[in-house]
Amino acid sequence: MSENLRVKSSQYIDETTRVSFKFNGTTYYGFKGDTLASALLANNVHLVGRSFKYHRPRGIMTSGSEEPNAIVQINPNTNRTEPNVRATEVEIYEGMEASSQNCWPSVNFDIGGINNFLSPLLPAGFYYKTFMWPASFWEKYEYFIRHSAGLGKSPTLKDPDIYDHRNIHCDVLVVGAGISGILAAKNAAKNNYKTLLLDEKNELGGSTIYENNESNKIDNKISSEWLKKEIEELKNIKNLEMKTRTSVAAYHQYNYLLARENLTDHLEKKDKINKIRQRLLKIRAKKVILATGALERPMVFNNNDRPGIMLSSAIKKYSDFYGVACGRKIIFFTNNDSAYESAISLNDKGIKVEAVVDIRKQSETNLEKRVIDAGIKIYWEHTVVDTSGYKRLNNVSIMKLSNDGTSVTGNKISISCDCLGVAGGWTPAVHLYTQSGSKLAFDEDKKIFIPNKNNSDQISVGSCCGDFKLDEILKNLNEKLKDFLDINKTDFENITVKNDEEISKRNIWLLPSDKALGKTKPFVDYQNDATAKDIKLALREGFRSIEHVKRYTTTGMGTDQGKLGNMHALGIIADTAGVKMGELGTTTFRPPYTPLTFGTIVGRNVGKFFDIFRRTPMNDWHVEQKAEFENVGQWKRAWYYPIDGETMHQAVQRESKAARESSGILDASTLGKIDIQGSDASEFLNRVYTNAWSKLGIGKCRYGLMLNEDGMVYDDGVTTRLGENHYLMTTTTGGAANVLGKLEDYLQTEWPELDVYLTSVTDQFATASLCGPNSKKILKKIIPDLDLSDENFPHMSFKEAKIGSIVCRIMRISFTGEQSFEINVQASYGKALWEKCIEAGKEFNITPYGTETMHLLRAEKGFIIVGQDTDGTMTPIDLQMDWIVSKKKYDFIGKRSLNRSDTMREDRKQLVGLLTDDPKVVLEEGAQIVSELKKNPVEMLGHVTSSYFSPNLNKSIALAVVRGGKDMMGKKLFIPMEDKTINVTVSNPVFFDQTNERLNA
Amino acid sequence: MFVINCPYCGERDQQEFKAGGEAHIERPKQPTELSDDEWAEYLFMRKNIKGVQYERWNHAHGCRKWFNMIRDTSNDEIKAIYKMGEKPPSI
Missing domain, CATH: 3.50.50.60 (FAD/NAD(P)-binding domain)
Structure with a gap:
């Protein structure tokens, strides 16, 4: 069936271990150590894929990571499938399967091949030019274009493999283990530098390791023999870590490099299980030696x-x-x-x-x-x-x-x-070099870009800096290493090197044919089917910048990023436009050098570690009660507690009725808590909140509103004065970290003279909020000795008490409009406290409620939620909260901005209540509000910010921001929806208990 | 990713830090005395230089201290780091 083109046993291939694999359904044999490409070539298989645009048959072009054509799908239709793998890099193992991409029904007979005959109709920019109009048709075109294009298939099954990340710090990182990299690493490690040597191949030694040219000799040995001895010596050197099958993907500033270490891709399936497949190395190196070699053109x-x-x-x-x-x-x-x-x-x-x-x-x-x-x-x-x-x-x-x-x-x-x-000459692999921010220069003589101005502590050695002849490489390497590593001599200082003299090169970027250019197909970018004709067309059409020509012709935009063809593209542009290549510059070399799997990038951050959550001390109880949860910031908060298959609406209606009629309990542990101490604590609060704090008595609580310097509402919460110089501030759940950051910023940078200390205590306390007309009775049962009379413990005050031996801080404050007590205990007692409240509240039908009911109850009272009813463009005046803005204080954050002409406009969006004419209709949050229906285009006056059906009022209520809303009380407005228009009336945003009688009932 | 030499902790990765915009913009002591234009100048106007820029940075995932940095935005070279309240060193 297949032919055997093995010519000679090779020391790098284990010919005693035969490996069978399948390619496009046919079984072939290779040997351990073969890449898919070498094994296919040994079977005389060259045709491995089809090109992207014209679907021309393509074969294996290279032997490394620069391969543009031989890209295959590995193990198709399995959970380990991987698209766009270079056959020249992937090592075969027993049972491996691979298939061609971008062809249908098969690589031998591909329907898309018709594009090859249509190619005169498919010049550069064909898709841009043809499918521009009518614009609305693009969605229809796109389906067919996407269908006929495309490389491999992305996996659809769960990835069974494990991926990992590792941080590495080293003195010297050497990238590339050819002869230059090996000598550099050896000399660095021998001179007490902690050294890391990486190479993308599975063997050290680069191209020298299989060199058999009798004319290239080091110390009278064939260069490969000499190098093998050097590699043998590496094993005994301390300070040196070596990794093969490790491709450096990116070189960032400050010598920060990312590399992908491939650990199991070459192993049989049974040996892959429960092992780390690929590891992302995050390397911070003091010094970097690039020995990345050169790519043949x-x-x-x-x-x-x-x-x-x-x-x-x-x-x-x-x-x-x-x-x-x-x-x-x-x-x-x-x-x-x-x-x-x-x-x-x-x-x-x-x-x-x-x-x-x-x-x-x-x-x-x-x-x-x-x-x-x-x-x-x-x-x-x-x-x-x-x-x-x-x-x-x-x-x-x-x-x-x-x-x-x-x-x-x-x-x-x-x-x-x-x-x-x-053999079109050699191009130094300067990809990583330029990624680091270093700059290239063009060598007009050699027609190559070479490293010129380094951006960090690094050097380039060997053929990646333009040295191609062995004697030249080793001589320059010796000098560079001595300087870079600050050493007197290297261990190869005195070797003798002999190699052939080179005949001068002749470079012609586009070779002529006996046919006119228009009748030929000279490919520049094989993967994207960009030809020299396309590049010339782009220039005729007026493109000049290399970056524009690249995008218009798609030259260099394949998965190989133009490793082979980019220099020719530049050369053809320069020749055609009559400019020097050095003046033209290059396109940007972007990471990664070779593609990375998503698995490598995310590492261990998958499944439950993808996004970590914070849970309150009472979380287990909520879970046992089968609560539904909602994400608030990083927290998982109980959303509602459905009983017997209740819907969310049913549960919330029941919970909110119970909270007003008897008692409810909320887990409020997630609220941000900041402990503020110091002799200037009162002054500090005066400066960060809009209202006054100096006269707040010890043991009293006050609601505060915090603005940004631009006058817009930033956060709110209740702060309690625990002592003369001691406050406990609460913030919104989502805003806690930012508020602390902002307060620290002002303290450290604007007001360093203030004696104030801030400590986040959010995680240290658990909070149960007891609410409702029976809350006092329940609390009395838990703490019998505490005097709960309105005289001793009025609304907006604080008491410290003990439940048994557990100290608790109790604030009588309310976000629901009912009598409420927020009981704070050390976090580890949170669940015990909660269970005690539930037990004591049984006779009062105590009802746990979640965030949804909390939102409904506060909306009935017209209390805002920062971030829901505000969006960073609302001042306290816009919220109709003028009462909280001190007129007496000389200054506070944001005060000056409240007098800017823009913030004083009467027609700003302002917070109002909305009542639907039909009390059963509940508005959609986010719905737009208009005052007339016939106008086109109609003016949007604002939108609904909060909307609920209130069981306590038995009607629909909503909060909204409306342009000039303050003066619209009683006005009829409209909310046009997709299928109907809803009529609403502007109302007071406080819907329930407008005189706050219930707080003291 | 930079390596930043926190004046309180030493060299750390950039991911531990938060950038805080242009440095040496002092909050006016008497904001109410300022015209709208003068206040807007403080509030909104920030330089965005290609070249040497004075910046505020915060060691957010470390000591949480703010400090100043002089950075060349064209090549991200950090030229100097100094504490809040200190005069910028000459570079």
Whole structure:
């Protein structure tokens, strides 16, 4: 069924362990250590996917994370499925399945392939231009466009794996374990720097580790042999931690880097269970050494995307590292020496190399001689003008290049082959470098961007800074390390390095063909199907900025982020527009370098740890009573307590009636509580609240309203004077943390002279609020010795008492309009207190009520809830709470703003009550209010902020903010809804017990 | 993410801190004496400089102290950190 293209046993592949896997439903075999790509190539499978726009057949292009074409879905339709995985990175294991993406019904016969024939109709910006009108049709177009596009399928089943985060601090972080990274890490660790070395591959050593070029020698050993000894020595060095299969995703400022460590993706299913799959490393390094290497460039020529066309360096790696031949008749196409090294290496292994096509002028070097000696024909000054073979390359046509490189001449030579290795030169991988905020410079000679101005304590070494030849790399590395690590010498100071001299490069960004550009398909971005034509079209249409051209043509916007093609795009723009590449700049390199799974990003913060909740000490009781809960801030608060299948409406009606007729009890532990002490505590409260505090007696409580400096209501609550210099402030549940922050800010920055100390005591106290006409009787049963008479313990006062030996603070304050007692005890006694109240209240039908009933009861009294009836644009005057704003105080936060012309406008939105003409109709909160129905467009006067059906009044009530509402008492307004219009009348916002008789009854 | 040298706790990650806007804007001692324009200047107008900026920061998940920072917003270099009430050091 399949063919075997293994050529030679490789030390990196375990040929004793055969691994079976499925690709697109067919079973294949590979060996332990193979990537999916190397195993497929060994079976002579090149066609692995379809391109995004034209659905052209595509094959494996590279051997690493820069792969644009060979992206697959791993384990489709299982709970471990993952889309957009690069076949060149994923390691095979027994039982693995993978499938092609972006093709239907199959990669061999893909309906979308019709787009290839329609391609003259699908230029850059086609979708923008075609589907612009009529605008309302976009939703219909979008369905079909989205359906025909798309890469892999996101998982729909629950992820069974565990993910983790780890913080690491180190002295030196080395990114990339090629020869430069290994020597850098070794020398750092040996000199007492705590060092971390990371590499995305599963083996250390980069491309040097499988180097077999006889001409590249260190201390008279082949470079790979020399490096292996160095790696062996790493194991015995203290201070050095090494991680493979670990890809650095992001490099932020201040040497903060994120890396993904892959722990189980290469293991069989049974070995993945209950292990951490991937770990996000959050690394803070004092110094960073980037040794990220370089990526080989393809070349841009007509039909340069067929399966079988690969990077020259990838072909070399597949043969030298994995022992796999990428074809039986291979041609190299090059503008530099790299392809010659690949050709020689392949020839040594008995793989047939047909020819080398070189765009440069002939020169006589050692490398050239060795290629000719191997019987390989070299075509100097030739270029590939076309290729053929729909699902697999079978032929290339070459022609002689003109002197200026812009056209071709002579006869077309046709060479049959099944694999073409392209070598367009090397691009330093500067992605992480620029992410850190460091700046690049363009080397016009080498045609590469290189590190220039570092933004933090870092260096770039090896080929990622533009050093490509071994002697140059090691010489510069030695000097840089000594300086960067502040050491006198390195341990490779005295090595001797020998390598070939390089022939000068010749760079042509867009190679000519015998056909007009319009008739060719020279791909720049393989994944997004952007061609050189598209880029030229964008320039003709007036795009100039590289960022705009990128977005218009989608060049570099695939999952590979244009690792291969971006330089060609820049080069073609520069050549076409007649500017220098250095002046053009680059597009922004954004993290992550390679895609991260969501699992890695969220780590352990899943399930119940996704968003943590705060629960009150009485929480277990509420749960036992089957209360429904509501989220308030971070708190879980009891919302209502349904009995016998009651709806929320039924439960709330019952609870609120009971609270007014006999007794109710509310868990008020979540209210923010701030303990305020110090000799200037009274003065401090005077400055932060709108009303006066100096004359509040010890043991008394007062309601306070807090503004922002802009005069808008910020928070409210009752504060109790516990002693001469001691207050207990309560805040809203959601506002507690912000109020404390704001008070601390003023104390530390504006009024440091005040002697005031603030302590949050929200968590230290549990609070049960007893309310209703029988609340006093219940409290009397619990604390018989406490005198509860109105004379001794009037409304708005405080007593400290004991229940048994438990000290409690009791405030007689009310948010419901009924007599109420808020009993505070140390948090650990909260549940005991609550149960005691329930027990004592049984004979009075004590009814626990939740936040919904609390809201209803306070709305009956017209009490506001900050954040519901206010929204940061309401002053106390707007709320008709003028009574709480002191006229006598010289200053308080927000006072001056209440006299601004805007806050004094009469037509501001003001808080009013609304009564529906039909008392059974309950308004929707948020509904808009208008005064006339015929006008178009109609003026919105405001909206409903709180609305309930009141069981105690037996009618619907609502609070609303209405423009100029203060002067509208009794006026008829309208609330237009989708199906009807509701007639309402403006009323006093206090609906129940307007004279507060019940507080003292 | 920055590393911030809290004057009370030492070097900590930025995630422990809260930014508090432009520094050295003192709340007027006598707000009622100010015109609407003068009050609005204090209330609303803040600089947003590309370059060296004086800022307030709070060690919210640490000692909760406020302090001042001089930061170059173009490259996020922290040039100096000093306590509330202190004069900015020359940079």
